[in-house]
Amino acid sequence: MSEKEEMVKVYILGEGFDVPASSTILTALEYAGFQLTSGVGCREGFCGACATLYREKGDYKLQAGLACQTVVSDGMYIAQIPFVPAEKATYKIEELKPDINTFKEYYPIVFRCVGCNTCTKACPQDIQVMDYVQALIKGDIEKTADLSFDCIRCGLCALRCPAEIVQYNAAILARRLYGKYIMPKSPELEKRVEEIVNGKYDDQLDKAVNMDPEDLRETYYNRDIKTE
């Protein structure tokens, strides 16, 4: 970091630290000397491990975000959430039915949604969380699966929900039910698996595995290429 770099003050556990203005919350913590052993994961916004609450200067609102994706601002107060103690139902997916009764049984809490939209505001992925909860209440598993698709399971929705709903856990159940039972199946896939089991490609592969290196190289460079 160059000396001339613009710095801002952020507050970690209430104490002010000067960090480069271009820092994310994550790199600001490290710049201040905190070696992270929780509340950190992929560092690219895909794993949901770095849920963080913060408050900006002059604002009373607590905001939610991912530490690795949120750029700091001067006067920001930061508190990381290393773990979300939310309830997760356990089930055997192969024994479930893809309908509303499954949710009544495993996640009855979902039906307590008061429609306040706090979950949506908390979501760092900008998912319409409340909309998918409402869809679920109406039994629309497809819509729930679609709207919740980009969920990275950081748990911020559940942490902020006044009705104690565990949105993200209900959503993974919805997506699994949709993927397993409702999405159309590919006839090509079924067929190919069967062909392989029946040994259709065995001879070809035997030949390829035992091919002379020069022949293999030639076969490779001469193979026909389709991009569509």
Place this chain on the structure above:
Amino acid sequence: MYLDYMRESIKKVEKTRADRLKLAKSGKPIVERMSDQERERVLNKFHPDYKEEAKKKIRIGPNQGQELTGEVVDVLEAYSRIKTNYFDLENPDYETDVLVIGAGSAGFCASILADENDTDVILATKLRIGDSNSMMAQGGIQAAVRPDDSPYLHYLDVMGGGHFDNKPDLVRALVSEAPDAIKWLEELGVMFDRNSDGTMLTKPGGGTCRPRMHSARDYSGAGMCRVLRDEVENRADRIKILEHQPAVELIKDDTGKVAGAVLYHLQNKCYITIKAKSTVLATGGFGRLHVQGFETTNHYGATADGLVMAYRAGANLMYMDSVQYHPTGAVFPPQILGFLCTEKLRGLGAQPVNKNGELFVYPLEPRDVEASALIRECVERNNGVPTPDGNEGVWLDSPLIEQINGPGTIEKNLPAMLRQFDRFDIDIRKDPILVYPTLHYQNGGIEINDRCETKVEGLYVAGESTGGVHGRNRLMGNSQLDLMVFGRRAGKFAAENAKSAETGKLNLDHIVEYEKEVEKLGIDKDRISPMVLPDYIPEKIKKKQYTAHPEGNLR
């Protein structure tokens, strides 16, 4: 968000776009694909692996005398974290049939299959369950499912992409089980992208001769990993999960078999011993070693721990001289330096162009070739766009995607990419993105056979930690496949072994022996591995952290 001088270059990109669109729609390759000789030339001159200083000779252990990636040699020629005489191995903290180390997709697959084969399972992981490189994969998973495709064509692609260095039996297993892996995932509830008739939506990847990439938008890795995680959590009564407890050494028995591991609890600082009949390493790769100073797309915990532990226990390494640089890592804005810009962007028609808006490489060469061509364009031809922090890159012309596939394509198929750049006020539908190769994948690893066995009895390995499947260059979509195929195999064969294995008296003698060799080399006592986590604390702060080692009440 782009700076003024970048805007000037973007204008040139916009100027050539219409002609490049025409070219893309012509059905012919927009740039001629490289021949065998051309590939060799560009790799030799520009791929970071081919630099003389990239490698070092390893002086101890099973691969003694071989040239490996320098940073890997540094973590292998190092002392253990543990003092072996502290441990009471007569009374391990846990006993189990199968111990799986690493909770990414390979570890999940192994745990599920071991459970289905009626063995007790412990799954231990460094951070939170599911936090892994698996979760971060965007592009997809390969499987030869289309009628005009076959496991044979898939086989050719894997071998050619890997420069024919791959172990043929492993590749055969990979391609033959690919469709079944997809079906298994579908039955677990993974939402793969589909055409309206229910068939799978498949796209080409670098070095594939058929569109074979199955995806779940551009959260493909997450789409699979989170379902597997949920499935493991549903089996919590049989699969015991230990989070924030990375393994730091393997334990052996008096017959020389691997018989468990020592874990270190990152939060309460305790060491935990586990006795196991079979041990599966699914610890992932080494991106956080920042080979040659490269930025990485990898998870915080990708520090080659499995390599170190297995090597000390006597396992062989294969192709640990080979590093994958993903051609397109972000170089601007600085907050996302090194982040992955999925190959799916190019699969959907985005073209790499230089500062003048000119094409210079076929967009879907195998990754090592593509990356080398990007480096050549910047370093030799001086056609890169510099960034204020001293990096440079070429444009990946993403707006073409919607001109080729129609409006809405990016939002529907690349939501993660759209969101990633939107957070920094860049709309990839309207503006191109600036990219440069970034450290992405460990091509080599611990040598296994097609039962995921290593040369040390009781030790199984699956996923990125292994070597041989991908030769010296992995193709897009084959790592996700590797996790599923070999993760499941590892679980199955580890369980089979556990049913008949007898475990003798536990010991850590191999560590003592290994450290003697390290000492003979005169290595500094403070070079300790596995690394467990990288250290990003600035030097001036570190200098004030006097008690990094236990002293007094604080440890």
